[in-house]
Amino acid sequence: MAEQPMLKFVKIERDMPEKRDADIRREDFREIYAEYADAKAKEQASRCSQCGVPYCQSHCPLHNNIPDWLKLTAEGRLREAYEVSQATNTFPEICGRICPQDRLCEGNCVIEQSGHGTVTIGSVEKYITDTAWEEGWVMPIAPSAERAESVGIIGAGPGGLAAADVLRRAGVQVTVYDRYDRAGGLMTYGIPGFKLEKDVVMRRNQQLEAGGVTFKLDCNVGEDISFDEIRAAHDAVIIATGVYKSRDLAMPNGEAQGIEKAIDFLTASNRKSFGDDVADFDSGRLNAEGKKVVVIGGGDTAMDCVRTSIRQGATSVTCLYRRDRANMPGSQREVQNAEEEGVVFEWLSAPKGFTTDGDKVAGVMVQKMRLGAPDATGRQAPEVIENADYVEEADLVIKALGFEPEDLPTLWNTDGLDVTRWGTIKAEFTTGKTAVEGVYAVGDIVRGASLVVWAIRDGRDCAEAILQKFGAGETVMAAE
Structure with missing residues (x-):
């Protein structure tokens, strides 16, 4: 009888992919985990226990069929x-x-929950698709027929790109508008390479472009093109801008030189990884090298900032968070990685102002909580x-306090686009439909700052709703 390929958790222990030594990985921006061998x-x-009620699947925003692809992997059916x-x-x-x-x-x-250690779902998921790319199984989008309808998507982050993928596979004509020079949103310019190497994002952008998605980059809606012009050019429009306005601190000496926003700091670092000229990095303003760095915040963005500072050569990196470790919003795995790399966490610590040396920041005035x-x-x-x-000495202070939506109705000079009291766009929960006919919204601009996986879910759901509205539609030609 063939051996049962599953339920081996009682005799095989959880084993993550090998993690590079902290002293080595802090010297570069490469991902810290190696690949699994086959x-x-x-x-x-x-x-995997192949349980009758797969809580892993029900707690995944995308409801990925995790038990099935784990079983197929265990059987070698990659x-x-x-x-x-x-x-x-x-x-x-x-x-x-x-x-x-x-x-x-x-x-x-x-x-x-039963004490055996979780299945390493994320690492297996990464392994499956990395192998698919290496083996050539990931193919450009090739719709069976082209459709006449056109959709404009504002924002090339995960929500916008997920919607573009679903729509393009159905043959819809898709144009993505984005203010940056590369698609990917925060996946490109917000998340550091040690968590997500940039070629992983770029190859997805290239796949979408090869499949017929049109990208209009360096295109700032409201300046380079109006929202009304985009609406006039398409049968439907999806707003997937994300939230980029940084929350701030109104505190004494808060305008001193050396107090920076997390998004500016991370974007500069990621641009350097592409080989771009970045004046604010080259001048030292957004470079942590040789500096005492203090990061304020306890979310994943704060973890990205502290770990980036280590790699840039900061002399010390301290993270201030006003609650304790158990109550921080960021990933506990990321906190552990940061501690291994030399970051010091000051829990139950909140800023009340800044000390200065001339016009430059010299320290953070900290109150214990x-x-x-x-x-x-x-x-x-x-x-x-x-x-x-007490005062925590600092040459560079990075504010990682979260993000808020920009005032899109004002920036885009458009009426009827309703927003909530938080400034996010009002949209139907599953479809993304807004109060404006033919206009949809997905991702963080609806939810507030959230996870990439939720933006993907929203983008896919919205695209399906648009396809349903288009109905059978009219195909204009058979795809080659």
Whole structure:
């Protein structure tokens, strides 16, 4: 009788891909995890319990069919595993790298709850699709017939690109407008290479372009082209701009030189990785080399900033967060990686202002906090501990406090685009439909700052809703 290929979690322990030594990886921006070898991927996939109610799948925003592609991987049927994986996910190799699996699929794995250690879902997902690229299984989009309808997408981040992929596969004519010179949004310019190497994103951009998606880059809506012009050129428009306006701190000396926004710091670093000329980096303004760096915030953007600072050669890197470790919003896996690389975390610490040397920042005035009684939601609010203030020396302070939406109706000089009290666009939950006829919105500009995987989900759902509205439609020619 052939050996049962699954349920091996009782005799095979969880084993992540090899992680490069911290002293080595802090010297470059390459990804920190090695690839699984084929045998190791099969072994780790075989730990899946194939449970009747797959919580990993139900807690994945895309509802990826995780048990099935784990089983196919364990059986050596890797091409089939790839086909199942990509059926629900536009960018599985990207999600495998940057999704917070510890909070989503892996965090809800049944065998994790029983004490056996979760299946390494993200690493297997990454392995499957990386292998698919290497083997040539990932093909350019080739619709069976071209359609007459046209859709304009504003924003080339994960939500916009996921929608473009679904629409183009159906033969719809798709044009993507983006303010940056490369597509990918925060996947290109926000997330550092040690989490997501840039060639991984660029090859997806190239695949979309080869499949007939038109990109109009360096195109700032409201300046280079009006929103009304885009609406007039297309049968439907999807707004997928993301949220790029940084939250700020109104504090004493907050305008001093050396206090920077996280998005500016990360974008400069990522541009350098492409070999671009970046004046603010070359001048030293957005370069942490030789500096005492303090990062304010506890989310994944803050983790990106502290780990980037280490790699740029900061003399010290400190992260201030006003709650404790258990209550921070960022990935615990990222905190561990940062600590291994030399980052110091000051928990229950909040800024109250900045000290200066002339017009330059010299330190952060820190007030120590404690967690008070839980509120109605059960979350404990930080409270100041009196007479416990101190100054954390700093040459560079990076504010990683999250992002807010820009005022699109004003920027685009358009009426009828309703927004919430938070400034996000009002749109139907599943379709992305807004109050303006033929205009849809997806991703962070609707949800507020969220995860790449949720933007992909929104983009795919919106594209399906648009296709349903178009109906059978009119095909203009058979695709070659």
